[in-house]
Amino acid sequence: MNGDRTESDWQGLVSEYLVCKRKLESKKEALLILSKELDTCQQERDQYKLMANQLRERHQSLKKKYRELIDGDPSLPPEKRKQANLAQLLRDSQDRNKRLGEEIKELQQRLGEVQGDNKLLRMTIAKQRLGDEEIGVRHFAAHEREDLVQQLERAREQIESLEHDLQASMDELQDVKEERSSYQDKVERLNQELNHILSGHENRIIDVDALCMENRYLQERLKQLHEEVNLLKSNIAKYKNALERRKNSKGQGKSSSSALTGVLSAKQVQDLLSEDHGCSLPATPQSISDLKSLATALLETIHEKNMVIQHQRQTNKILGNRVAELEKKLRTLEVSGLWSLPGGKDTILFGDPALPTTQRSRSPLLKFVEQLTENKASPKDVWLPASKMAPIDLHFLAFVPCVVLSHTVSALVCVTDGLQQK
Numbered sequence: 001m002n003g004d005r006t007e008s009d010w011q012g013l014v015s016e017y018l019v020c021k022r023k024l025e026s027k028k029e030a031l032l033i034l035s036k037e038l039d040t041c042q043q044e045r046d047q048y049k050l051m052a053n054q055l056r057e058r059h060q061s062l063k064k065k066y067r068e069l070i071d072g073d074p075s076l077p078p079e080k081r082k083q084a085n086l087a088q089l090l091r092d093s094q095d096r097n098k099r100l101g102e103e104i105k106e107l108q109q110r111l112g113e114v115q116g117d118n119k120l121l122r123m124t125i126a127k128q129r130l131g132d133e134e135i136g137v138r139h140f141a142a143h144e145r146e147d148l149v150q151q152l153e154r155a156r157e158q159i160e161s162l163e164h165d166l167q168a169s170m171d172e173l174q175d176v177k178e179e180r181s182s183y184q185d186k187v188e189r190l191n192q193e194l195n196h197i198l199s200g201h202e203n204r205i206i207d208v209d210a211l212c213m214e215n216r217y218l219q220e221r222l223k224q225l226h227e228e229v230n231l232l233k234s235n236i237a238k239y240k241n242a243l244e245r246r247k248n249s250k251g252q253g254k255s256s257s258s259a260l261t262g263v264l265s266a267k268q269v270q271d272l273l274s275e276d277h278g279c280s281l282p283a284t285p286q287s288i289s290d291l292k293s294l295a296t297a298l299l300e301t302i303h304e305k306n307m308v309i310q311h312q313r314q315t316n317k318i319l320g321n322r323v324a325e326l327e328k329k330l331r332t333l334e335v336s337g338l339w340s341l342p343g344g345k346d347t348i349l350f351g352d353p354a355l356p357t358t359q360r361s362r363s364p365l366l367k368f369v370e371q372l373t374e375n376k377a378s379p380k381d382v383w384l385p386a387s388k389m390a391p392i393d394l395h396f397l398a399f400v401p402c403v404v405l406s407h408t409v410s411a412l413v414c415v416t417d418g419l420q421q422k
Helices: 001-069 078-130 140-200 208-249 266-273 275-280 285-335 366-376 401-422
Strands: 347-351 382-385
Touching: 208 285
Parallel strands: none
Antiparallel strands: 347 382
């Protein structure tokens, strides 16, 4: 019985031990939790202390600033202290006004948004009441609204570009209209002039195109003459210098045959370049200088001849252009019916109808010039077949003498003036 009791006591003690052990573990856990909470509270206490110190310092600084604002800087006199206080108050009021303005803008924006939301809400309520899905404006989501705004901006850019294109087109149309009006005026003037020419009116209008053509021709001739005058002036100056050098050499007792001055005749050049004379020339510095002077004079002469030929070609080209323009004008008069054609369609009234048909092949321009020079007294009695008047090659005219071309141009001008006077 005692054994049973001791075993039951032992079981009770073991159970109590286990319970106490569990209580101890729970107490340990509670103690750990409490220690953690204590640490947390201590940290919070430190933070609150720090915040309290910061607030205390801020309070002290604000209090100091407030006292400075009220009392002013003690180091300043009372008047300046009041001015500083007023300036500080003015700055503070400006900052406050600025903040209030920003707040007003923000409130206005919010008011607009709220009004839009109210409007949308009213429309939604009205739609729900009436049961009609088509009443009111559709409510778009945020992303759809952004897409619509982007589309609207692109459409606005396209409209601006189209407006610029329209303005450019309007300007171009205005230019075209002005050009058309100028052409219409020119056509009316030309028609009036043609009517005066065909009717034989005495007070006919002056041919502006002919005057312009004549003006261009005279300008080119004047330019050519200026170039020729400059060339002649340079030649005269060179000859003067050569003559002065020759006179100086004669005054110093030098023989004219031993010194060349740049002005040589053909006979002197032939004598100097002859074989006998050339072989008898001594190899002295004087003979070498004479030969150099001779070569220089020959080069200058060749250059002058080339310049003369170039000027003559330019003159021939100008006269050729003049002849081509006059020929074109004569053909225009032929087409307009101002010339009579008694010999048929292939004959132009220029001179004698008894023109020999069998001739050797020559230039049409030369034949025409010969006929005009033979019949200069009466250019109206010259006959020339239209088929013989071939187009004139301007490259060929560059090698025709100026006298022939000048006679041709003068004859064509006389014929044109006679036809216009008719």
